[in-house]
Amino acid sequence: MIRGIRPLLRGSTYAGALFAYCGALASLPLLPFAMLPALVWRSAPYGVRFVLTLLVWAALIVVVGLARTTRRVLIVGARRLLGVSLPDPVVRRRPTGSPGTASAPVVSSGADRWRTPLWLLLQVALGWTGGLAGMVLLGAGLALPGGWSGAEAGLSLFGWSVRVGDGWSSWVVALVCLVLVPVVCVVVTGALRWLAPGLLGPSSAERLALAAERELLLAERNRLARELHDSIGHTLTAATIQAAVAGEVLCVDPVAARAALRGIEESARAALEDLDYVLGVLREEEPGTAPARTLADLPELLDRLRCAGAVVEPVLSGDLARVRGTLSRAAYRILQEGLTNALRHGAGGPVEVRVTVAPDGLELGVVNRTGTGAGTGTGAGVFPTSGHGLPGLAERVRLLHGEIEAGPDGPRHWRLAVRLPIRLSA
Structure with a gap:
């Protein structure tokens, strides 16, 4: 009632x-x-x-x-x-x-x-x-x-x-x-x-469209998370090493100290551009132009690493201009993550960077010295086996239908090798 x-x-x-x-x-x-x-x-x-x-x-x-x-x-x-x-x-x-x-x-x-x-x-x-x-x-x-x-x-x-x-x-x-x-x-x-x-x-069609839009939005958020992890993680690692170098040589070699501080400034500025863009997207504002870093920016990345005191040995072969668009941006982020891990977990030895443009694919490689205990789970300088770096790289490579290998290369080295189909750059 x-x-x-x-x-x-x-x-x-x-x-x-x-x-x-x-x-x-x-x-x-x-x-x-x-x-x-x-x-x-x-x-x-x-x-x-x-x-x-x-x-x-x-x-x-x-x-x-x-x-x-x-x-x-x-x-x-x-x-x-x-x-x-x-x-x-x-x-x-x-x-x-x-x-x-x-x-x-x-x-x-x-x-x-x-x-x-x-x-x-x-x-x-x-x-x-x-x-x-x-x-x-x-x-x-x-x-x-x-x-x-x-x-x-x-x-x-x-x-x-x-x-x-x-x-x-x-x-x-x-x-x-x-x-x-x-x-x-x-x-x-x-x-x-x-x-x-x-x-x-x-309607049924509109529900499918809503589901597709949510899927696209989720994929975009995941992409932004990877970009932010790669950019900010690299910047913090490089800035930490550069700050330590500047502190050690400040009195002995002011020129080297100023170079390290300049490297910190350039890295922080690049990271701030990425951060501003990501925050604009997350706030659903109209973002500016996305900071699309490609293989053309690789020399600048290597210079920042050298300012941090790292010894980088690049080996570039093939026509990098053939690599464009999504593939070029992904290749830059893959190398950036690999170099960041080399700086963070390496033993301070030379880091070899390989970029090979073949007729049917793009090959990327980063090899660095890990010190004693590489691949054993003990000792200083062991490359990480957990965290977001390697899973993020594997996911990025999988989306591009590529292949990835990461693991010990001999008793004292760690090797990251990635192969991507170059046809995806079109």
């Missing part, structure tokens, strides 16, 4: 009914245009002209429902007044920060396109039906009691009459009519809430 009364006491019930009534009122400006054919065809019977007016009115409502703006307005209204959880109309967007990815709206099927006009027709029909029923019941509740209308109370509508005798019966009927007014609101609101998910909610 109490459960049945609760909907009558909720404000959301009447807000939903208001949504239906607003739809009915919004259709009124279309009524004069719907009456034009009936006015022209005066010789037709009244019933035919009435039906013709209704059909033209419904057609005009359908035309209004085909507009994209109408769907957006209806979804916002249903969320606020019906309390139904509905996502915004799906528009396939490029993932934030992905350069060169075109955005395009989701192409809906014909059945999906007609869901909004159907909703609008049903909303207007429910609004007029509920509004007229509510007004009739309210008028009956006020007019039927004998004290208002004389000895015999009654109601006549469209040729249909109800007469209630004087006395307590008229008051009972009037009370029932007044109680039925909020019941009508409950029915109208309940019907709209039941229809909203199917007609205003996402």
Whole structure:
């Protein structure tokens, strides 16, 4: 009993009914245009002209429902007044920060396109039906009691009459009519809430588009995490070593100290560019141009390592200009991560960097001295076997359909070798 009364006491019930009534009122400006054919065809019977007016009115409502703006307005209204959880109309967007990815709206099927006009027709029909029923019941509740209308109370509508005798019966009927007014609101609101998910909610195609967009967004976040790990991790490692070098030679060799400090400044500036870009993406702001570092920036990276005191022996072969786009950016990050690990975990010996551009692939390699205990799990200078570096590299290489090897190369060296198909650079 109490459960049945609760909907009558909720404000959301009447807000939903208001949504239906607003739809009915919004259709009124279309009524004069719907009456034009009936006015022209005066010789037709009244019933035919009435039906013709209704059909033209419904057609005009359908035309209004085909507009994209109408769907957006209806979804916002249903969320606020019906309390139904509905996502915004799906528009396939490029993932934030992905350069060169075109955005395009989701192409809906014909059945999906007609869901909004159907909703609008049903909303207007429910609004007029509920509004007229509510007004009739309210008028009956006020007019039927004998004290208002004389000895015999009654109601006549469209040729249909109800007469209630004087006395307590008229008051009972009037009370029932007044109680039925909020019941009508409950029915109208309940019907709209039941229809909203199917007609205003996402279709199957839109749900697939939402899932694809979430997948793209997740992939973009993972890419940003890798970029941030590579950039900031390398910068902190290089800056730590450069600061130690500057502190040791500050009094003995001021020129070397200034070079180390300049290397810290350049590394920090590059890392700040990457950080500003990533933070702009995560805050869903309009980011600037992505800092796309490629193999063309490899000499600068090696110079910063030399300023940190590392001995780098680059071996470059082939035409690096053939490597472009995604492959070039990925190759730079792979080498950056490998060199960072060499600085962080190496024994201070020379680091060999190999870049070979073959006709069918790109080969990358980093070999560094690890000191005693390489690959045994004990001793200083052991290359890490856990953390985010190697798994991140493996994931990046896998996405590019490449091959990766990382492990001991003899008793005192660690080797990172990566091979990527060069056809992906196109």
